[in-house]
Amino acid sequence: MTRVLDYFSTLVADDDSLPLTEAALALAQDAYPDLDLQGTLAELDALILRLQQRLPREASIKQKVALLNQFFFRELGFSSNLNDYYDPDNSYLNRVLKRRRGIPVSLAVLYLEMAGQIGIPVRGVSFPGHFLLRVMTPAGDVMLDPTTGHSLSESEMIEMLEPYVAKAGEPVGRALRLLLQPATRREIVARMLRNLKTTYLQTERWQRLLAVQQRLVILLPxxxxxxxxxxxxxxxxxxxxxxxxxxxxxxxxxxxxxxxxxxxxxxxxxxxxxxxxxxx
Known part of the structure; x- marks a missing residue:
């Protein structure tokens, strides 16, 4: 256990060099101690290579996004695990890669990795209740749902936000602008861990919960x-x-x-x- 946590500490030591995909994948070592971490990253690299080989030389950002969405959601079949949303495997990238099922934030991590490798400027957004993606295009920023690739209108996002803002009594439009700020890589890993924390608290799996807490203390000193x-x-x-x-x-x-x-x-x-x- 100490070795695994030391490795995680090294990964998340510095904000500027924090490798999001590797740090997110490392969380699975708690549930899958025999995980071949480098082998799993190599599987992801192989998928990215397939995508890169299809990319037209002078593709625009819009074309790249369309190509990635076709590949990620339709060809590979990544989507939200609606049948068992609170399954911890939805947060473990090795399982998400294998089953092609996850939750918004874990799917977003894989999408961000692929997008970054083909030159799409995209950031994660820690939106309440549903992690989002923010693609920067010459025509302006586009908000994407990482479970479908659907681009979200302002009215759709306001509707998604209303249950959270209604409690606080804040104007929804103002809250929306604040909540669409890009998340740091550290914040994304923290969101993944807190999802696991909620799951393990609800199911009273205390040993797993402790492993998650160990990581949260390291990640958020x-x-x-x-x-x-x-x-x-x-x-x-x-x-x-x-x-x-x-x-x-x-x-x-x-x-x-x-x-x-x-x-x-x-x-x-x-x-x-x-x-x-x-x-x-």
Missing amino acids: DSIEEVRDRGFAYARLNYLRPALEDLEHYLGDCPDAGDATLIETQLQELRQRAQHNDHE
């Missing part, structure tokens, strides 16, 4: 909330000493946090359990 949540995962697995360390660290940094009383109660219980274990 300034997020003390992820340290707290790793402490909760440790506690669920009865790893009392590391649980105490993480939760004490959180309270030390955020003594006035909204959940400080709850954390203090949890700490008292963990200390009692640890003392009891020491005396056995």
